[in-house]
Amino acid sequence: TSVFSNVQTAPSIEVFALTEQFKKDSNPNKVNLTVGAYRTEECKPWVLPVVKTVEAQLAADDTLDKEYLPVTGLPDFCASAVAVCFGEGHPVLLSQRADGIQALGGTGALRLGYDFLRCILGRDTIYVSKPTWGNHKGIAQQCGYPNVREYRYWLASGRCLDEQGMLEDLTAAPEGSVIVLHGVAHNPTGCDPTPEQWEKILAVIKQRNLFPLIDLAYQGFASGDLDRDGRVPRLFADHNMEFFVAQSFSKNFGLYNERVGNLAIVTQSAEITGRVKSQVRNIIRKTWSNPPSHGARVVATVLRNPALAAEWRENIKRMAERIVLMRQMLFQKLRALGTPGNWQHITDQIGMFSYTGLSAAQAEYLRTNYAIYIMSDGRINMSGLTSKTVDRVAQAMHEAVTK
Ligand code: PLP
Numbered sequence: 001t002s003v004f005s006n007v008q009t010a011p012s013i014e015v016f017a018l019t020e021q022f023k024k025d026s027n028p029n030k031v032n033l034t035v036g037a038y039r040t041e042e043c044k045p046w047v048l049p050v051v052k053t054v055e056a057q058l059a060a061d062d063t064l065d066k067e068y069l070p071v072t073g074l075p076d077f078c079a080s081a082v083a084v085c086f087g088e089g090h091p092v093l094l095s096q097r098a099d100g101i102q103a104l105g106g107t108g109a110l111r112l113g114y115d116f117l118r119c120i121l122g123r124d125t126i127y128v129s130k131p132t133w134g135n136h137k138g139i140a141q142q143c144g145y146p147n148v149r150e151y152r153y154w155l156a157s158g159r160c161l162d163e164q165g166m167l168e169d170l171t172a173a174p175e176g177s178v179i180v181l182h183g184v185a186h187n188p189t190g191c192d193p194t195p196e197q198w199e200k201i202l203a204v205i206k207q208r209n210l211f212p213l214i215d216l217a218y219q220g221f222a223s224g225d226l227d228r229d230g231r232v233p234r235l236f237a238d239h240n241m242e243f244f245v246a247q248s249f250s251k252n253f254g255l256y257n258e259r260v261g262n263l264a265i266v267t268q269s270a271e272i273t274g275r276v277k278s279q280v281r282n283i284i285r286k287t288w289s290n291p292p293s294h295g296a297r298v299v300a301t302v303l304r305n306p307a308l309a310a311e312w313r314e315n316i317k318r319m320a321e322r323i324v325l326m327r328q329m330l331f332q333k334l335r336a337l338g339t340p341g342n343w344q345h346i347t348d349q350i351g352m353f354s355y356t357g358l359s360a361a362q363a364e365y366l367r368t369n370y371a372i373y374i375m376s377d378g379r380i381n382m383s384g385l386t387s388k389t390v391d392r393v394a395q396a397m398h399e400a401v402t403k
Contacts, residue, residue, distance in 0.1 A: 018373050027371035033384040034373050038319050043386050048254045050311040054301045068290045072281050073102020077296035080303035081262035085233050092237045096270035101263045101280050102291045106217045106248025109263040112280055113213050113244040114143040117178050120279050125177040129153035133187045154189050159345045161193055170204045179210045184229040185218035185351025188379040217248040222350040224320030242267045249299050252316055258295030326385040333394035354380050362400040370396040
C-alpha cells in the first residue's frame, strides 16, 4: 500500500474551481465574474501599455543578468514601493523608519508579516474581518497561529460597516493580537470605513496595544488615485504607529503572474526597522531564499521614471473608471427592470468587487441557467462585465431574485 493511502483530496479552491468549470462551459454567452483580475471592455486581460514599454526596454538591456537578487529584494523596487504606499517625502521615509522587503505578491508579503509576528514576536492571536478575502485565515493557520479569530465587519441588514461590532471586538481582543485590516477596497464587501471610522479604529488599536497589519492589495483601484487610496497607511504613520503593510502590485500593475509584492515595515526608529528587516531576511532565506527579478524590475523602472510613472497612473485611472461605469450600468439596468431590493450598494461599493447580496442558491441559478459565474457569497468582479454583457447579467440577476 502507498504511504499516501490515507491522504484525502483537499477541498477545492472555489475561485479557481469555478474558473476551470467556466473554461469548459460551452455556452457562447458565458460570463466569468469570479476571479479578481481586471478585464477590458472586450473582456480581455490587460497588459498595461506602460508595462509593455518597459519590458521591451529590459529585453534590450545587455547589462541585466540572471544573478541572484539580494534576499530582501531589488533595493530600487523596495524603496519605490514604500514611496507609493506613503507618498514621496513622507516623514516615515525621510527618517528611514519605513523600509520595504520584496515578497511573492501580496500573499507572500502577508506570509512574511504573519511569520515574523508569530515566530519572532511570539504573537498567538490574529484577527481578520468577517467576511474577508478567502486566504487571510488560511495563511494564519499555515503559520501556526493557535488563535485565528474574526472581528465583526459587515452588517448585512444595513449593507454597511458594522462599526459598533468591529469596535467592540477590537476592544475585547487580547493585548498584542495581530489585526489584519484591508487598507482600501475591502474584499469581498467593497465597503470601507469612513475617515472618521478609521480614526476610531486606530484609537482602539492604539489603546489596546494591538498590532495592525494592513493589507493593501488594491491601491489605486478604488478611486483611481494612488494617494487617495493610500490614506490608511498614511494615517497610521501620521499617528506614529508601528505596523506592517502587505502591498500587492498584482492588480494595479496587472502583474498577477509575476508575483510582485512588498512588505512595508514601520517602526519607531530606523535602527529598529533595520533589525526587524534582518529577521525577515532570514525568514525569506529559509522560505524561498531569493525573490524573482522580472516583475520587480518592471515596477522599479516605471516608478523611477516620472514620465512612465505618470503613464502608469493614467493606466490605473482607466481601469478604475471602467469599473465605476460598469457599476452604474448594472445599477441602472436593475432599476429599469424593477428588480426587487435596493441596489444602491452596487454603486456605493468601491474597488474591483461588488458584494451583491445574492445567495449561494441564486449564484448557482445564474451559473446553471445563464452560464454566469459568480462566487457563492454573491461577490462579483465588476470588471468582468462589459457594456455588451451587462444587460444579460442584470436580466439573469432579476430572474434569480424574482423566480
Ligand atoms: N489581499 C487581498 C485582499 C486580495 O484580494 C488579494 C488578491 O486577490 C491579495 C491580498 C493577494 O494578492 P497577490 O495576488 O499579489 O498575492
